[in-house]
Amino acid sequence: MGQWEMFLGPYKQAVDELKVKLKGMRTQFGVANTNSPIEFVTGRVKPLASIYEKALEKGLVFQPSQSLGEELQDIAGLRIMCQFVDDIATVAELIRQRQDMRVIEERDYITHNKPSGYRSHHMLIEYPVETIHGVVIVYGEIQIRTLAMNFWASIEHSLNYKYKGDFPEEIKLRLQSAAEAAFKLDEEMSSIRSEIQEAQVYFTENKEGHNPSIHTNKERES
Numbered sequence: 001m002g003q004w005e006m007f008l009g010p011y012k013q014a015v016d017e018l019k020v021k022l023k024g025m026r027t028q029f030g031v032a033n034t035n036s037p038i039e040f041v042t043g044r045v046k047p048l049a050s051i052y053e054k055a056l057e058k059g060l061v062f063q064p065s066q067s068l069g070e071e072l073q074d075i076a077g078l079r080i081m082c083q084f085v086d087d088i089a090t091v092a093e094l095i096r097q098r099q100d101m102r103v104i105e106e107r108d109y110i111t112h113n114k115p116s117g118y119r120s121h122h123m124l125i126e127y128p129v130e131t132i133h134g135v136v137i138v139y140g141e142i143q144i145r146t147l148a149m150n151f152w153a154s155i156e157h158s159l160n161y162k163y164k165g166d167f168p169e170e171i172k173l174r175l176q177s178a179a180e181a182a183f184k185l186d187e188e189m190s191s192i193r194s195e196i197q198e199a200q201v202y203f204t205e206n207k208e209g210h211n212p213s214i215h216t217n218k219e220r221e222s
């Protein structure tokens with residue numbers, strides 16, 4: 001097995017396990033018949049090319065080593081998407097309460113968005129991975145954001161590939177204004193949150209046939 005493969009093994013395991021655990025939270029809300037604050041979860045191990053670029057940027061030696069794992073704290077990355085801004089605090093609190101990971105740092109880029117317009121809540125965690133050589137503690141980064149924040153960040157991220165972070169002024173301004181529009185959308189949705197959630201419960205119950213008080217016209221006629 002290559003050195004990189006060995007080094008990245010625990011990170012891959014951490015991402016796989018955390019995806020199952022965080023998706024499990026969503027399922028549990030479903031079983032409890034409560035609106036889930038989690039819409040969906042994604043995760044990735046930082047691609048080697050991206051580790052290389054980041055190491056270069058930070059003046060680190062590009063070698064699979066403990067110090068590289070300590071300096072690049074997003075090698076294991078999870079992302080949780082929520083419907084509403086308020087759900088982000090709910091999810092962050094659920095993560096703080098967990099016994100299987102330790103939150104070591106939080107960054108609130110929602111109240112204090114980045115100059116680019118970027119918004120998300122970041123949690124840096126320590127996560128123990130059980131391996132055949134014993135426990136390995138890895139760092140992981142959990143990004144929590146709304147669907148609108150995620151839409152903006154994915155578009156901006158793909159434009160970054162084109163411009164390598166050096167956006168023309170016009171594009172930079174448009175992106176900042178799009179970020180504000182996305183946040184306005186979040187605020188508008190929050191203001192009709194109870195309406196939306198009632199409709200979602202109604203839809204789910206009907207779809208699953210759980211609500212005995214709802215009948216089709218055909219049933220009523222017969």
Ligand SMILES: Nc1nc2c(ncn2[C@@H]2O[C@H](COP(=O)(O)OP(=O)(O)OP(=O)(O)O)[C@@H](O)[C@H]2O)c(=O)[nH]1
Nearest residue numbers: 074107114116117118122143152153154156157158
């Ligand atoms: N699309 C997008 N993503 C961002 C932006 N800023 C931060 N992120 C995401 O958040 C991660 C970590 O950002 P930070 O908390 O700023 O971490 P950092 O180490 O200070 O910054 P980086 O060196 O950019 O990773 C990045 O790797 C991205 O995934 C942004 O302006 N646009």
Ligand SMILES: Nc1ncnc2c1ncn2[C@@H]1O[C@H](COP(=O)(O)OP(=O)(O)OP(=O)(O)O)[C@@H](O)[C@H]1O
Nearest residue numbers: 042043044046047050054077078079141142143157
């Ligand atoms: N915490 C995360 N959870 C899930 N996906 C992520 C996370 N962080 C980044 N990604 C996604 O993984 C892909 C590649 O990651 P990469 O590390 O190159 O992105 P990045 O973290 O935004 O970059 P950078 O190293 O410049 O900060 C991108 O599509 C990115 O959106």
